[in-house]
Amino acid sequence: MAKKDLDWKNIGFNYRVTDARYVSNWKDGKWDDGALTSDPNVVLNESAGMLQYCQQVFEGLKAYTWKDGSVVCFRPDLNAERIYNSAKRIEMPPFPKDRFLDAIDQVVKANADWVPPYGSGASLYIRPYEFATGVVIGVKPADTYQFRIFTTPVGPYYKGGATPIALQVSDFDRAAPRGTGAVKAGLNYAMSLHASVMAHAAGFAENLYLDPATRTYVEETGGSNVIFVDKDGKLVVPKSDSILPSITRRSVVYIAEHYLHMQVDERPVKFEEVKGFAECGLCGTAAVISPVGRIVDHDDVIEFPSGMEHAGKHIAALYDTITGIQNGTVEAPEGWIHKVM
Numbered sequence: 503m504a505k506k507d508l509d510w511k512n513i514g515f516n517y518r519v520t521d522a523r524y525v526s527n528w529k530d531g532k533w534d535d536g537a538l539t540s541d542p543n544v545v546l547n548e549s550a551g552m553l554q555y556c557q558q559v560f561e562g563l564k565a566y567t568w569k570d571g572s573v574v575c576f577r578p579d580l581n582a583e584r585i586y587n588s589a590k591r592i593e594m595p596p597f598p599k600d601r602f603l604d605a606i607d608q609v610v611k612a613n614a615d616w617v618p619p620y621g622s623g624a625s626l627y628i629r630p631y632e633f634a635t636g637v638v639i640g641v642k643p644a645d646t647y648q649f650r651i652f653t654t655p656v657g658p659y660y661k662g663g664a665t666p667i668a669l670q671v672s673d674f675d676r677a678a679p680r681g682t683g684a685v686k687a688g689l690n691y692a693m694s695l696h697a698s699v700m701a702h703a704a705g706f707a708e709n710l711y712l713d714p715a716t717r718t719y720v721e722e723t724g725g726s727n728v729i730f731v732d733k734d735g736k737l738v739v740p741k742s743d744s745i746l747p748s749i750t751r752r753s754v755v756y757i758a759e760h761y762l763h764m765q766v767d768e769r770p771v772k773f774e775e776v777k778g779f780a781e782c783g784l785c786g787t788a789a790v791i792s793p794v795g796r797i798v799d800h801d802d803v804i805e806f807p808s809g810m811e812h813a814g815k816h817i818a819a820l821y822d823t824i825t826g827i828q829n830g831t832v833e834a835p836e837g838w839i840h841k842v843m
Contacts, residue, residue: 506615508655510622515656515788522612523652524605527635528595533649536605538612542652551634551644558688559588560631562787563749565610565653565842567620568830575840576828578606580749581630584686589632591685593643597632603840606630609651610842616655620829627656627788659725659788664821666795666810667707667784669723671773672697676711676721676744683721683744690746694724708784710797712773713742720771726784726792727751730771731816733780737764740771750785750824756835757823764816777804781814783821790828791821 519542526536551557561581565573582602589596606628610617618624630651636644658664674697677683682690694709701709710728713719720740722728727748730738737758739751758764776782782794795810796803808814813821826832827839 504615505617505619506655510618510624510655511657513618513624513655513657515659516654518616518654520613520616520653520655522609523650524609526597526601526605526649528647528649533595533597533601536601536649538608544648544650546635547637549637549639551636551638554638555634555641556687556689556692557592557594557634557644558631559585559592559594559686560629560688561585561686563606563628564787564828565617565626565628566828566830567617569620570830573610573614573617573842574830575606575610575628575842577749577753577838578603578840579837580752584747584749585630585632588685588687591682592687594632594634594647597649602630605651607842609653613653614843616653618655624655624657626653628653656788659792664791664793664813664818666793666808666813668705668796668798668810669708669710669794670701670704670706671797671799672701672709672711674709674711675714676724677714679715679744681744684746686746691724698724706798714744718772718774720773720776721745723784726786726789728794729754729783729785730776730779731781731814733778735764735816737766737816738771738779739766739768741768742770748786750787750790753824753838754785754791754820757820757827760835761823762816762819773799780806781808781817782806783813783817790825791817793817793821
């Protein structure tokens with residue numbers, strides 16, 4: 503195995519065409535056997551359900567090279583479960599969970615040379631997704647679907663890595679009450695793009711969304727869950743039916759309780775409480791944990807005591823612990839690490 507000749511420490515969070523991807527098709531009530539292919543292109547009819555009515559769900563996870571040379575994934579069983587549930591919510595045939603894990607293994611092994619080396623700070627991002635290939639013109643589920651997985655080596659999601667970022671409170675809503683906010687579907691992310699462009703133009707890394715019903719409770723950002731630490735060192739985690747069930751957030755909660763012996767409070771969090779918190783961070787597969795130093799709500803600026811120079815001590819400890827588990831320097835809870843090779 504020979505790693506690709508890349509500047510691994512400076513590859514950014516970008517797409518690169520790797521050697522292989524996995525494809526399986528659903529037709530006549532069943533999934534075919536699936537196979538690897540070198541072709542990165544997808545060919546669809548102009549009236550495919552994906553193109554007309556956005557029947558699509560996806561996942562994101564990462565593969566890491568450990569010091570001993572082994573390659574592992576972090577909690578892929580939870581990605582298998584989440585995409586299964588997402589597909590059902592969008593009226594798509596869910597891809598079997600056991601086959602999901604096997605497909606992950608096939609794709610990572612086939613792209614072993616693209617898994618960044620240990621100590622580079624980079625990882626192999628893995629994107630499983632399913633979409634409607636069947637032709638529709640009326641508003642209804644399609645009759646054929648495709649499940650695919652591609653990979654690409656990536657660096658940190660936000661520029662600066664673990665350097666604190668600034669958020670703005672969005673005037674838009676991310677999700678509707680009793681809508682699809684808890685589903686990892688492309689349609690949710692498309693709805694956030696306009697607000698995201700506006701935030702970036704104003705100098706912010708992300709938007710913070712409030713609950714769509716009352717706009718008084720914290721939800722999440724366009725691409726990550728949000729967590730807080732209060733002045734007593736307690737981890738405060740917003741809870742809502744329209745927040746995406748983040749695998750990273752679930753892991754952070756466990757780490758806070760069992761590794762760092764922090765109290766954890768998962769509950770609805772009013773935005774008016776935020777100015778009283780000591781630390782803030784975003785968590786998700788792509789970013790892992792990004793510290794937040796400032797939140798701006800129009801003329802109201804919330805500056806966290808942890809500041810804009812470095813992460814607060816609790817967010818830093820959570821980041822160090824979860825990345826240590828992912829990179830093999832901290833012992834993982836049973837079942838968290840899936841060894842591929």
